[in-house]
Amino acid sequence: MYRLFVLRNDKSGCSGGRPLISLWALVLCSGIGALAQSPAAQLNANAPFSVRATHVLGLPNTKNNSNGTLSIQNNALRFQKHGNPDAQVNIASVRALFLGEESKQVGGLPVKLGKAAAPYGGGRVVSLFAHKKYDTLTLEYVDSDGGVHGAIFEVTKGQGEVVRNELVARGVSSSFGEDQATKQSTSEVTHANK
Amino acid sequence: MRTSKPNSWTFCLAAFVTIAVALSGRLAGQTAAVKSFDGSSAFGTQWSVQVERIDPGQLDLAHSFQVAIYENFLDELNKTKRFKYVFREGDSRASEIPDLLILKTMVVKYTPGSETQRAVTTVSGATKLAVRSQLVTRDGRIVLERTVNGNVRFFGSNLRVTHNLARNIAKAIKQSNVAMVRASYRDTQQPTLNAGGTQ
Numbered sequence: 001m002y003r004l005f006v007l008r009n010d011k012s013g014c015s016g017g018r019p020l021i022s023l024w025a026l027v028l029c030s031g032i033g034a035l036a037q038s039p040a041a042q043l044n045a046n047a048p049f050s051v052r053a054t055h056v057l058g059l060p061n062t063k064n065n066s067n068g069t070l071s072i073q074n075n076a077l078r079f080q081k082h083g084n085p086d087a088q089v090n091i092a093s094v095r096a097l098f099l100g101e102e103s104k105q106v107g108g109l110p111v112k113l114g115k116a117a118a119p120y121g122g123g124r125v126v127s128l129f130a131h132k133k134y135d136t137l138t139l140e141y142v143d144s145d146g147g148v149h150g151a152i153f154e155v156t157k158g159q160g161e162v163v164r165n166e167l168v169a170r171g172v173s174s175s176f177g178e179d180q181a182t183k184q185s186t187s188e189v190t191h192a193n194k
Numbered sequence: 195m196r197t198s199k200p201n202s203w204t205f206c207l208a209a210f211v212t213i214a215v216a217l218s219g220r221l222a223g224q225t226a227a228v229k230s231f232d233g234s235s236a237f238g239t240q241w242s243v244q245v246e247r248i249d250p251g252q253l254d255l256a257h258s259f260q261v262a263i264y265e266n267f268l269d270e271l272n273k274t275k276r277f278k279y280v281f282r283e284g285d286s287r288a289s290e291i292p293d294l295l296i297l298k299t300m301v302v303k304y305t306p307g308s309e310t311q312r313a314v315t316t317v318s319g320a321t322k323l324a325v326r327s328q329l330v331t332r333d334g335r336i337v338l339e340r341t342v343n344g345n346v347r348f349f350g351s352n353l354r355v356t357h358n359l360a361r362n363i364a365k366a367i368k369q370s371n372v373a374m375v376r377a378s379y380r381d382t383q384q385p386t387l388n389a390g391g392t393q
């Protein structure tokens with residue numbers, strides 16, 4: 001990009017202004033970058049955040065293994081299944097947060113039946129490729145009586161880290177959870193490789 | 195000839211009715227027996243239980259598994275209807291309950307599996323989990339101790355092992371007569387029963 005700039009300037013015959021123009025372009029680009037970055041950083045701390053997730057278990061009044069939207073709004077972690085009232089956990093009550101990784105077969109029952117019906121063991125070959133890696137997000141939180149609850153969510157690979165960072169940015173204590181999460185993540189990968 | 199045919203029909207019908215009546219009586223007896231075994235309220239009071247978080251011991255068990263076992267225990271223990279209240283760890287209401295048992299669980303064996311491996315090979319990739327569960331009174335007396343296994347061999351994700359395990363523990367608790375233990379414990383005030391069988 002700079003090169004194009006410089007070439008044009010060369011054609012115009014202003015060879016003496018070349019370093020000046022380069023410097024100006026550099027300052028302009030970095031200025032634009034800084035301008036673009038600072039509001040985004042401010043937004044991240046307060047803006048609502050949501051990802052598609054599967055609630056594996058743990059949230060009250062929510063069906064296990066249901067798909068929905070996991071969002072963070074007004075210091076609460078909410079899970080909303082399509083068309084149903086949302087279940088929410090106050091972020092202040094979250095005691096620990098762990099990130100893991102899991103691999104599972106995709107397609108559900110229809111694919112399972114198809115694989116079973118495929119002749120000459122063709123279903124097994126399909127199984128070899130029909131799996132997907134997910135991030136698992138495990139929360140431990142306490143209710144108003146002090147009882148410990150746990151909740152597990154599955155999110156698309158890579159999204160778990162984002163959700164964890166969002167929660168940490170909103171005040172979830174991560175000193176215990178992060179260390180454990182790294183350890184657990186490694187162990188789960190090791191297990192998956194075994 | 196004419197009269198013998200209706201007679202045989204009558205005889206068959208009578209035999210059928212007799213057998214049916216006898217069987218129904220027997221079934222009714224069985225139901226009553228089951229009811230009296232299950233009805234722990236016959237002893238006046240019922241235990242409540244507080245479930246503690248899972249102790250992974252020396253094993254490197256993922257936190258998702260620990261949380262899943264804990265939550266599934268709570269679900270399954272509620273389903274048994276053997277306990278008056280099922281409390282979570284740290285629940286302040288549990289301190290007001292006089293007849294409280296504490297369920298302590300320690301993981302003793304964990305074999306990580308793979309759903310893909312199960313789907314491809316059928317015979318390998320099973321996820322296996324074994325835990326030692328103890329029902330302990332407040333003063334530390336062991337009322338019930340069991341080592342229970344759970345596994346996923348064919349279908350389902352790895353986390354399903356926690357559901358199977360919790361169901362097996364609930365079954366084990368249901369089969370052991372906790373109400374009887376309560377009665378004898380109250381009468382003797384001694385450590386009465388350690389039903390330390392291994393399932």
